[in-house]
Amino acid sequence: MLEVSDLEVSYGGVQALRGMSLTVGEGEIVALLGNNGAGKTTTLSAVSGLVRPGAGRIAYEGDDITREAPPKIVGRGLVHVPEGRRIFSTLTVHENLLLGGYLVRDAKELAGRVDRAYTLLPKLAERRTQHGGTLSGGEQQMLAIGRALVAGPRLLMLDEPSMGLAPLIVAAVMDVIRDINQAGTAVLLVEQNAKAALKIAHRGYVIENGRCVLDGPALPL
Amino acid sequence: MSAGNGAAVQDPPVKPVKGRGPTFVTRFLESRHLGWAGLAVGLLAPFIIATPYAMDVMTSAVVFVMLAVGLNIVVGYCGLLDLGYAAFFAVGAYTSGVLSTELKLPLLATIPAVIVVTVLAGVIIGGPTLRLRSDYLAIVTLGFGEIIRITANNLSITGGPSGIYGIPGLFGDASSDPVVFYYAVLLIVAVAVLMAARLGRSRIGRAWRFVREDEDAAEAMGINTYKVKLAAYIAGAVWGGLAGVLFAAQLSAISPASFTFLQSALVLMAVVLGGMGSTPGVVLGAIVISLLPEMLRGLADYRFFAFGVLLIIVMIARPQGLWPHRSRER
Ligand SMILES: Nc1ncnc2c1ncn2[C@@H]1O[C@H](COP(=O)(O)OP(=O)(O)OP(=O)(O)O)[C@@H](O)[C@H]1O
Ligand SMILES: [Mg+2]
Numbered sequence: 014m015l016e017v018s019d020l021e022v023s024y025g026g027v028q029a030l031r032g033m034s035l036t037v038g039e040g041e042i043v044a045l046l047g048n049n050g051a052g053k054t055t056t057l058s059a060v061s062g063l064v065r066p067g068a069g070r071i072a073y074e075g076d077d078i079t080r081e082a083p084p085k086i087v088g089r090g091l092v093h094v095p096e097g098r099r100i101f102s103t104l105t106v107h108e109n110l111l112l113g114g115y116l117v118r119d120a121k122e123l124a125g126r127v128d129r130a131y132t133l134l135p136k137l138a139e140r141r142t143q144h145g146g147t148l149s150g151g152e153q154q155m156l157a158i159g160r161a162l163v164a165g166p167r168l169l170m171l172d173e174p175s176m177g178l179a180p181l182i183v184a185a186v187m188d189v190i191r192d193i194n195q196a197g198t199a200v201l202l203v204e205q206n207a208k209a210a211l212k213i214a215h216r217g218y219v220i221e222n223g224r225c226v227l228d229g230p231a232l233p234l
Numbered sequence: 235m236s237a238g239n240g241a242a243v244q245d246p247p248v249k250p251v252k253g254r255g256p257t258f259v260t261r262f263l264e265s266r267h268l269g270w271a272g273l274a275v276g277l278l279a280p281f282i283i284a285t286p287y288a289m290d291v292m293t294s295a296v297v298f299v300m301l302a303v304g305l306n307i308v309v310g311y312c313g314l315l316d317l318g319y320a321a322f323f324a325v326g327a328y329t330s331g332v333l334s335t336e337l338k339l340p341l342l343a344t345i346p347a348v349i350v351v352t353v354l355a356g357v358i359i360g361g362p363t364l365r366l367r368s369d370y371l372a373i374v375t376l377g378f379g380e381i382i383r384i385t386a387n388n389l390s391i392t393g394g395p396s397g398i399y400g401i402p403g404l405f406g407d408a409s410s411d412p413v414v415f416y417y418a419v420l421l422i423v424a425v426a427v428l429m430a431a432r433l434g435r436s437r438i439g440r441a442w443r444f445v446r447e448d449e450d451a452a453e454a455m456g457i458n459t460y461k462v463k464l465a466a467y468i469a470g471a472v473w474g475g476l477a478g479v480l481f482a483a484q485l486s487a488i489s490p491a492s493f494t495f496l497q498s499a500l501v502l503m504a505v506v507l508g509g510m511g512s513t514p515g516v517v518l519g520a521i522v523i524s525l526l527p528e529m530l531r532g533l534a535d536y537r538f539f540a541f542g543v544l545l546i547i548v549m550i551a552r553p554q555g556l557w558p559h560r561s562r563e564r
Contacts, residue, residue, distance in 0.1 A: 061454060087456030099451035101444065112444050115437075116456045164455060 014039050014199060015060070015091070015168055020069030022055050022223075029055040031223040033069070037168060042190070042200040044214035046207045052223040053203040054096050057170050060201075061093035062086045073168070088116055090167035094174065096203075098157040102146025106137055109145050109156055113163030123163075130159040133192065151182035158189060168199045175206045187213050268514060269428065276420050280413050289412035290484075293419050295524040297480045300423045302504040302520035303430045303513065304473025309502065310511035310559070311434050312466035313446030314364075315372040318379025319501050322471045324386060324493035325355050326478025331398040331488050332391055341404045341483045345476070352475030353468055360467035364460060368449070379498050387490040397489025404483045419480050426473060431513040433469065442466050443511070507548060508556050515557030522556070 015037040022030040030052045037043045047053050058064045060071055062083040071079045073091055087093075101109050110130055114123040131138040134155045140148060145156060154174050161169055171190065175183040183206065191213045194200050204210035211217055219227040279292055305319045329351045330344035363374040386392040393399070403410045404418055433439050441462045444452040453459050482488050500523055508519020530540050548556065 063450070063454060082458070083453050084456040084458045087454075093454050095451060095454050099448055099454070101447040101451070103447060104443065108440075108443075111440065112452070112455050112457075115441060115444070118437075160455065 014074050015201065016070075016072045017056070017060065018070050018072075020056070020059055020071065021067045022052075022059050022064055023067055024064075029223055030059065030066070030069075033220065033224055035218050035225060035228075037199055037201050040194070040197065040199055041216065042194050042202060042214045044207070044210040044217035045201060045203045045220065046205070046210065046217055047220040048205070051220045053220060054172055055223075056220070057093055057095075057172050057201070057203060060086075060170065061091065063093075084116065087164055090165055091170070092161045092164045092166035092168070093170045094157050094161045094172060096172035097176070098153045100145040100148075100153050100156050100160065102144060104145055105142050106145060106148070106156055107141045109160050110137070110163050113160035114165075116164070126163045126165060130162045133162065134159045134189065151178050151185065154178065154182075154186055155189065158186075158193070162193065166198055168201065169193060170201045170203070172203045173205060174202070175204060175209055183209050269424075269431070272514070272517065273420075273424050276424070277417075280416060284413055286412050289416050291525065291528050293412070293416045293484055295521055296416070296419050296423050297477055297484065298501070298504065298524040299517050299520040300426050300477040300480065301474060301501045302508070302516045302523075303423075303427050304470050304477060305501050306505050306511065306513070306516040307430055307433065307442075307473065308466050308470035309505050310509075310516065311439060311442040311446065312463055313442075314368060314463060314467060316375045316467075316470065316498075317372050317502070318375035318377070318382075318495070318498050319470070319474055320493045320495070320497040321375070321379040321382040322352055322355065322474030323478045323481065323497065324382050324490075325352055325471075326475025327482040327488045327492075328386060328392055328398070328478070329475070330479040331401050331482045334402050334482075335398055335400060338402075340402055341479055345479060348475045348479055349472055352471040355475075356468035356471030357464070360464050360471075364463045364467060376495070379493075379495060383490045383493050386493070393489070395490060397487060397491075398482075399487045401482050401486045401488070403486075404480075415484070419484070422476075422480065426476065427513065427517060430469075430473065434511070434513065438462065438465060446511075503545065507545065509554060509558040512557055512559035515559065518556055 017036070018034045020030050020033040021028065033052060033056055035043070035045070035056075045053050045056065055064065059066045062078070062081055062085075066079060069079070070077060073089060078086055078089070078091075101112065107127070110127050111123070113130075114126055117123045117126065136152055136155055137159050140152065145153065148156060158171070158174070174186050174190070178186065187209055190200060190202065194213075202210050202214060216230055217228065218225050276296065280289065301319070301323060305316060308314050308316045308319070326348045329348045330341050333339055333344040333347055334341050359374065359378050363371050386397075387395050403415065434442075441452070441457050444455070444457060445459050445462055449459050481492070504519040504523040505516050506519075507523065508517065509515030526544065527538065527541055533540050
């Protein structure tokens with residue numbers, strides 16, 4: 014459903030991606046692994062339209078979305094949970110979730126989606142009126158995921174959801190990602206914590222210096 | 235959950251509300267009746283004191299409220315730093331001043347033209363700069379404020395340094411009673427405040443807050459941040475321009491000296507002092523900023539010094555503003 018081919022991105026003089034290619038199929042969890050600075054975040058940003066690639070092509074469900082604007086891409090159900098969670102610390106949990114549904118104009122539909130996010134992430138329901146910044150790291154990650162769910166993703170892209178979390182919490186986050194996947198959403202999971210990611214992923218890619226150096230099913234990786 | 239629990243968590247970026255439940259007072263302060271109470275105070279004020287001087291001061295304060303509420307859309311709701319807001323005030327005042335004196339129109343009839351011109355000015359300034367990172371906006375707006383003032387100083391149609399005289403009242407050249415004029419201004423500004431507060435709670439208002447909090451995350455969630463910022467900037471421009479019409483009506487004469495950087499800075503101060511993004515806060519901030527120097531008149535030459543000291547004390551004691559924004563969505 015997502016096909017990235019020969020993507021090149023540079024920031025000023027620095028080339029971050031040099032011919033990055035990957036695919037994500039319907040219903041899959043695909044892990045994208047690599048060291049600091051390998052180009053994982055840049056890959057996600059390019060797919061969601063936040064940075065403009067210099068060359069290459071991004072196709073989603075058969076359409077070329079290489080130069081599409083972020084709102085359009087989100088509207089297509091391709092939703093990005095950015096690195097470092099980026100939740101709104103001065104807004105409540107509930108308001109954060111509402112942001113996820115910004116493109117949903119129908120109030121009933123929006124309320125339904127928010128309720129479904131609360132069902133999947135009951136911790137959030139308890140903290141509905143609490144400010145985002147006062148949540149624990151794990152709860153913030155859950156909120157970031159919940160917010161993305163409200164956007165109605167068919168492909169969810171997560172950037173290092175395990176960052177800075179205790180092992181037990183990492184496991185809980187991975188369980189939630191698996192649940193989301195089993196409900197029918199494809200997942201592109203960027204991680205440095207390869208062990209945790211490969212536990213739930215079907216396939217994986219290892220990237221280095223802006224291109225893919227290894228790929229295959231999760232188990233052998 | 236109660237707000238008190240928030241305090242137990244380490245390092246909260248927002249100051250949690252003090253550990254009390256909602257008292258009658260706090261409930262009243264957050265209720266919707268508050269705006270009506272504020273309006274009632276405004277309506278009753280002339281019954282307490284109605285000297286021409288007092289009416290003049292109060293009318294200026296109400297016009298200043300309109301400016302602050304308009305700038306609050308830009309700075310408070312959307313987080314865009316505008317250092318030249320007086321420019322829109324000037325554009326509105328001059329547009330209605332020129333049209334009304336040249337074409338002999340009542341000021342109210344110039345309002346559609348004022349709206350068109352301020353929207354255009356907003357698009358011309360905001361259009362290119364809002365594509366850049368937000369920091370540039372502060373510099374560009376600072377320059378814009380000066381350019382407008384210097385232009386008005388040098389054009390003949392704006393009367394150069396001496397400005398425009400003999401601007402008719404709101405409803406034509408009625409030799410209007412200051413009390414009647416005060417009430418007219420109060421009602422217009424009340425509607426403007428209400429509309430700004432509504433905007434803040436609407437869908438676009440929510441988008442403004444998301445952009446203010448984290449532009450990149452807002453973009454990632456599908457908000458067209460450029461359009462949203464431009465909308466805030468244009469709304470601010472229109473509010474500022476309409477305040478300019480009221481200003482022209484009050485003084486019946488305008489000159490470039492009224493639209494200096496100091497004016498922009500004072501409006502910004504009202505927004506920050508009152509509490510960015512909070513409508514009651516900003517209204518209060520504007521009233522304090524405009525009335526305090528009058529009340530300190532007894533101190534003669536020291537009054538601006540005392541004014542500065544008081545502002546510093548308030549900002550230290552209440553860094554979030556006198557009356558910070560609290561979200562209503564639960
Ligand atoms: N905004 C930027 N401006 C300049 N260079 C950047 C920018 N963002 C990323 N880079 C550079 O691009 C390269 C790839 O960065 P990227 O953030 O994609 O790596 P990453 O794999 O996500 O790393 P990490 O695991 O640390 O998050 C790095 O060399 C980085 O320094
Ligand atoms: Mg990264």
